[in-house]
Amino acid sequence: MLTGPSTVPFQPLHMQADLSGRVLVLDSGVGGLSVQREIKRAVPEAGLLYLADRAAFPYGDWEGAALRDHICDLVKSVSAVWQPSAVVVACNTASTLVLTALREFLPVPVIGTVPAIKPAAEQTRSGVFAVLATPGTVKRDYTQDLIDDFASQHHIALVGASGLAGLAEDKLAGRGVDLEHLRREIAPCFTEEDGKRTDCVVLGCTHFPFLREEMEQVAPWQVTWIDPAPAIAKRLVQVVERGDVATGCDDLFFLTG
Structure with a gap:
């Protein structure tokens, strides 16, 4: 568990399991579970890592530049530990700000959520x-x-x-x-x-x-x-190589704060 919204680097409770290859789904709270649900319907065998950034909830109250910097720092530190096969920003507010910035430093597909x-x-x-x-x-x-x-x-x-x-x-x-x-x-x-x-x-x-x-x-x-959640899941299937995604493993859920 993180100690705050800007904690870097991220240390996931001294877990020894290999977390690499899962799809990272990020939101400020439980909202992204609506996207996680559709991803599991589309790719039931995929392993997911769900991160609820509760320490920063709600994203809608943040000033734009501060929220962009916060999410980039969080995703950068999390990705260094978890090495996801893709990142799904399961939040409209965040996606309207951070997709370009995340794609500049992440070597994996980044899928956003924008108003339909x-x-x-x-x-x-x-x-x-x-x-x-x-x-x-x-x-x-x-x-x-x-x-x-x-x-x-x-x-x-x-x-x-x-x-x-x-x-x-x-x-x-x-x-x-x-x-x-x-x-x-x-x-x-x-x-x-x-x-x-x-x-x-x-x-x-x-x-x-x-x-x-x-x-x-x-x-x-x-x-x-x-x-928009079904369309997000469909887009993930389109841009991620199936062989890059961890399968046959449990989904894991984490909170900040």
């Missing part, structure tokens, strides 16, 4: 959809570039929800979900434009799929919820 704006633009029938993400993801130039490239003719509500990641953490910890709080957080997603209304909501944070059932309960009307 292109799929939403392809699936919407009304031309009105929402991107539900953390405030950090909503304000990034990366997100606006995706809109300009793939959805410039659509009406898009960019909704920065500051409390949903915490609600997802609560749910997975068995503490229940405050449905009224959830209702308030997602309400700005549901808009009407020229008689047409939101028909798709992009889940722009890997925590959010764990709240899908509750969001369906409190939504004012039915929409398509777009989860």
Whole structure:
């Protein structure tokens, strides 16, 4: 276990086992488990290392440059010990900042998680959809570039929800979900434009799929919820050589802090 968000070098509890060749999945908390779940469906034999950077949770509250430097330091030290076959940044906020920097020093594939704006633009029938993400993801130039490239003719509500990641953490910890709080957080997603209304909501944070059932309960009307996790797993399969990935071993889970 790490002692803090900038601990370097990383020392994994004096473990003697060979950890090399597993796929490293990184998030600030439990949200990346939605991506880990899809990776296991796509490549069930692959060994995974899941790192929840709890000492730095939530990433959405960080200033951009500081978060980029923190994640790069963390991944650099972790990779030196674990020697992963690939790194999956299972967080939209982090991915909008760190992918280029990580690819500059890592010798293995780096797969990011970005808002599924292109799929939403392809699936919407009304031309009105929402991107539900953390405030950090909503304000990034990366997100606006995706809109300009793939959805410039659509009406898009960019909704920065500051409390949903915490609600997802609560749910997975068995503490229940405050449905009224959830209702308030997602309400700005549901808009009407020229008689047409939101028909798709992009889940722009890997925590959010764990709240899908509750969001369906409190939504004012039915929409398509777009989860990017299956596409991330598919991309991993495309870019990683199967022979480089450790197989036949247990998945391991670590926390910082």
